[in-house]
Amino acid sequence: MKKLYALLFLAVSATFPLFSQSGSDHHPKWVDYTGTHEVDVSVGFPTTCMMYAYMGIAKGLVGLGKIGDALVDDMLGNDPEPVVSVEPSGKMRVVPNLRAEYGYNFLSWLNVGAAVNYSDYRMSMKYEDTGQYAYTEQFGMTSVTVRVKFYWLNRKWVRMYSAIGAGVGIVHTNAFSEYVESPAYITKAVFAPDLCLIGLTVGRKLYGRIEYGSLYGGLTAGIGYRF
DSSP, rough: OOHHHHHHHHHHHHHHHHHHHHGGGSSSOOOOTEEETEEEEEEEHHHHHHOOOOOEHHHHHHHHHHHHHHHHHHHHHHOOOOOOEEEEOOOOOEEEEEEEEEEEESSSSEEEEEEEEEEEEEEEETTTTTTOOOEEEEEEEEEEEEEEEEEEESSEEEEEEEEEEEEEEEEEOOOTTGGGGSSSOEEEEEEEEEEEEEEEEEESSSSEEEEEEEEEOOOOOOOEOOO
């Protein structure tokens, strides 16, 4: 991921001389949107689904830690902590990544704003020994990020850009409940990077938007308004 950020930064830095030119030095069809606002909403693939694999790794590490604790308790003669053995039951239910964003065009090529993202998944869990319903595993993430867009194509109806950003994410989950006696939720703040390789808007005031290579949703689509 660090290499990806470095490559994007270099690509954007290399185009700074082009961005800093006056409007008259650009392509004849270049349109200057300086001083305008952009607000939009979009939907993408669930961010939490992409994080599910990482959760599996984290669960495995926690499980190894519990095994180690059990061995130590056995050696010391202590009563072991209760462990609930559960497994997935049924299909995962997901809320796709939902985003609301605001941005201000400080320059014809530079937009700075903020975005709020939310994604969630839920899955029924059952006891391995009895097959009965145990609880519903949930993993939800809400993030607030500051985004910087670099518009490298400005036309009357079409704009294209790349974006980077960072912020804070709040994770709310009970995904580690199989290692405790009853389901337990944890809420944790995490670093939330933001990245978009290619973004496209089509329209003048009312526009459609598509992003590819976004950390939030991979491929996202939405609508917005420019004023």
